[in-house]
Amino acid sequence: MRLVISRSRWSSDFSRWFDWVLEEAEIYDYGRYPVKGMGVWMPYGFQIRRRVIEILRELHDRRGHEEVLFPILIPESMLKRESEHIKGFEDEVFWVTHGGLEPLDVKLALRPTSETNITYYESLWIKSYKQLPKKYYQIVSVFRYETKATRPLVRVREITTFKEAHTVHSSYEDAERQVLEAIEMYKEFFDSLGIPYIISRRPEWDKFAGALYTIAFDTVMPDGKVMQIGTAHHLGQNFTRVFDFRIHMPDGTMDFPWQTSYGVSDRVIASVISIHGDDRGLVLPYHIAPIQIVIIPIPAGGEEERRSVQEESRRVAARLERAGYRVKVDDREELRPGAKYYYWEARGVPLRIDIGPEEVSSRTYTLVRRDTLEKYKVSEESLEKEVSSILRDLNSNLSSRAWARLKSLVKRARSEQEAEEWAVEKKGILELPWCGNEECARKTEEKLDAKALGTVWPPESAEGESCLCGRRAVAWMRYAKTY
RNA sequence: GGGGCCGUCGUCUAGCCUGGUAGGAUGCAGGGCUUGGGACCCUGUGGUCCCGGGUUCAAAUCCCGGCGGCCCCA
Structure with a gap:
């Protein structure tokens, strides 16, 4: 029997596929908790999440970031200190207004992000340029009162996995260097998960509330819509000023230091699930898979054969565990092998090993990889070598x-006609020459019924091109339907 | 922000229009028979019909409000 992978439901009915896979693979139980926009990480999903978080920790620690943990409640006066910041968030903050039966005299916000309370503490801890640069991060829940339709892991009211880094620097340039480091870190992070991305400088009107500028990572989901998966902000002195956070500078003066912040969220897990999946369910990169290898004993034949299949399965499991893999023998007697194949395929286990009387007598193993469903006959001696090479492959x-899919969905157009052709399907990302005027981009957004993601980063001049408005173009602006 | 659809065992769903015994499939448990791509048979288990109010002799069903989910548009 020849097995082929199919991705028709995955691409044409993605929304339902996504809900289905979260439930079928026991990742995130959403839609039953009696508070809108909140769900429950189930054991299998939690393990995937934990491994993704460990990659982030290792990455930040290795680059000199220190993990901290700030309170979840932020007093109103603190959150409102930076006026642009609060303007950007005020319509989506959850407020704690009572303690028991008593109304509180100071409202407390469930943090939507932590620039304010972290800056306040930095101002207490950091007195001199000699302490800089300073890089903190925390991995916490943040809350956003979403009024639009919520979606599991993608648009939720409790973002349960918010990695936010906050850094302090003695100059504009050093903070800018930090934004570049953040971009390098996120490239490494997304590359390790096999998540493709494009990097844009968000338009002025869509930057982080309180930032000088925002660099964003976006990816394309199976339905062709674009999802933001990471951002890095140069915060300038906006927050340090309002917290009167001044330090001793090398020249003996006192000045406000410069900051950056950058974050990723649950959406990373949503994208790793979505981007690699197929009609059978999840396909997990092996280093984040809770179970990397599942062994299916095929208990055919007589008593004798069945026992030797059992023993061989356990022996192989032990052998692979010694080699460092997370292995599971599925010896449930109530399910036949076929049912087990579907079960583990839905959960995205990267590699399956079938062991039946045939394998035992021929001293071979049958390996099936999840991404292509290709079968390999492998000799007893070469097991570890083959497993390792298949998983890496x-x-x-x-x-x-x-x-390849992402690249095929980024289109560069030069004329209104080409842009309109793109707008018929609106799959992926459209790049157009842009004159640099907000009004012009806004009009194009309207015309295309798509959102301006920002300009190509690193900056690429659009010399010789002209904007749709006829003026000389200065940059490439990206447009897409977004989540 | 605007519009539409929907909420019944863990899951999917019938019943709702036309008010009167909540039924099936799947899952789960036990047993039998099987086991190389979702086997089959028997038995059992499982429901505050989303919540609150109203109408009625009687509400899953009709009406109002709330909560929650999905889809489309902006």
């Missing part, structure tokens, strides 16, 4: 398949 295949 699976990861790189996931990545290149995803990158």
